[in-house]
Amino acid sequence: MHELSIAQNIIEIVEEHAAKMKARHVTEIVLDIGAVSGVVPENLEFAWEVSAKNTVVEGALLKINFIEAKAVCLECKKEFxxxxxxTMCPHCGSFQFEIIQGKELKVKSIKIE
Ligand SMILES: [Zn+2]
Structure with missing residues (x-):
């Protein structure tokens, strides 16, 4: 489950921010997770609970902003x-497409106190 290292990575980023802002607690973290980012939100939530223990994010609310994936076909230029x-383009059956949305995996915002 690679979500465990992702969760630890995110916590490190948040900890850095919290330290800079001299925050004692992080109350909320919003993540952008794309449908084709390779991350399963349920697994990440589980990994988060395990990783957050004894860190500045322990007890913080984790919100996952799930982003649908979209691609543009390089053959017919249509979006799907x-x-x-x-997968393939539902319009022309081409496997040549470029993903334009849905690979996101980032901390969107944090709330601290
Ligand atoms: Zn197409």
Whole structure:
């Protein structure tokens, strides 16, 4: 489950921010997670609970902002939504497309006190 290292990574980023802002507690973290980022939100939530113990984010509310994936077909130039990267253009059947949205994996905002 690579979500564990991702969760630890995110916590490090948040800890850095919190230290800079001289915050004692982080109350809320909002993450942007794209549908084809390779992260399963449920797994990340579980990994988060494990990793957050005894850190500045312990007890903070984790909000996941799930972003649908979109691609543009390089053949017919039409946009379409996709659930995973192993798909094809529903308009022309091409496997040549560029993902324009849905790879996001980042901390969008944090609330501190
Ligand atoms: Zn197409």
């Amino acid at each position: 939504e996709l659930d995973d990267i192993y």
